[in-house]
Amino acid sequence: MNDSWDESADVVVVGFGAAGACAAIEAADAGARVIVLDRFTGGGATAISGGIVYAGGGTQQQREAGVTDTPAAMAGYLREEVGDVVAAGTLRRFCEQSAGMIEWLSGLGVPFDARRCPYKTSYPTNRHYLYVSDSEGSTPRGHRVLARGTSGRVLAARLTAAARARGVAVHTQTRVEHLVTDSGGRVTGVECRTLRGFPALAHRVLHRWSVKPALYLPPVGRALHRPVTWLERRYGRPLRIAARGGVVLCAGGFVFNRTMMREHAPDYRGGLRLGTPGDDGSGIRLGVEAGASTAHLDRVTIWRFLSPPSAMLGGLLVDRNGHRVCDESRYGAAIGEAILRSPDAKAWLLLDAAVLAECRRQVWSQTLWFQRWQAIWLLTAGRTTGRTPEAAARRAGIDPTGLATTLAAYQPAAPVGVAATPDPAGKPAGLVRPLATPPYSLIDVSVRNRTAVPAPMLTLGGLRVDEDTGQVLGVAGLYAAGRTAVGICSRSYVSGLSLADCVFSGRRAGRSAAISDRGGLHAHRG
Structure with a gap:
């Protein structure tokens, strides 16, 4: 190899979240020597996520819970969400491998549980770990990693341990700045800046302090993160690493890159950016600089969950004109998108006194702490009331005539125990409530109403890749996975689909990079 390289490996993985860890594990299991590089300390957005993996087709947990599911049924539903963002064969393969994916993760020490949530929710409590995490409403495919609170940290930790146990070398606090290519344009390595000693300790502490503020108080998060970037520039030493088989980009999306958000997705503002400061589009930029193309950068998912408590789904969601926005039982991303497309991106949920009382009774039993304070606010100070709708x-500033007309069209579907007219928006009959008991409440659930309930969002598009191998189209020696690449969830999102795609695409890219042996540089074990 070139003497100018400081280190070398068969496969170099950039980013150590779920996609990067899965790529490293598969590459190592295929016999490759693997180096992983992470700008911070690993985990990425996975570590701060809810730890939901979307899976079906008859997983062990579904079977234990008495749930009947097949790969064909899973694919039939997902086709409505995914559209043509991936080929039919890719989606079919994803669904057929889904149950095996959960088994693979379990074999790595990731714990799952079959306790099924009996009601519709955005995220189950610590009593339940299998739940309906999409808009279908009947088949639970959301597999929550078994842990109290948000479970992503456990998923990230178990994947990290599995990678290290395979001898994967992990260089944290190492920022990749450029890809190195040969005269033919093939990616042969990376150029980085890495920290050692005291600056690394300060960098780690300052980054950790900035992550949560970056989510909830962006200006504060940006201020706290400036010293992190300064330390990288001031004290980072150059490091060049050769990649014999290939480089795999798993550096997340670009929700923290304000310039890219304004350029590609200007409508998506005011939401809570779900990720870390590492989701700055750097992986996408590296690929583009090497000659890659992108797709679906305009696709962002923004979530407005109406539940928990589950009785909220009995309300009526209307815009400023009093018109119905959508079926209130749909998944939060579908509701968020519908609200975003409403006049002024505003929406309110109409409840009557009976439904409001039911909601209040459910708050303590159906919520975790981060859901509870939001629900309490919405059901108290966050509502506008009146003796009539x-x-x-x-x-509330809503057209009263429009609301009355919408409510009249909704009411015939409401009587319980009667052969009612189907709800005009398609809400399941079991969730429809009469809304006939005064006083009435209108709750502001606009996506840009961050005062009470922030609307989380993340980017879905990325580098275009070969769907059989994960190789970045047009760039030899370069692979991409997770939110750095176009994948299963790049058109639409349901809970757990991003992490499931990270596992699916990460394994694919890592395996492909490991077997792209150009002359017997390493042995293979599968």
């Missing part, structure tokens, strides 16, 4: 509408 029209009175509440006038106070």
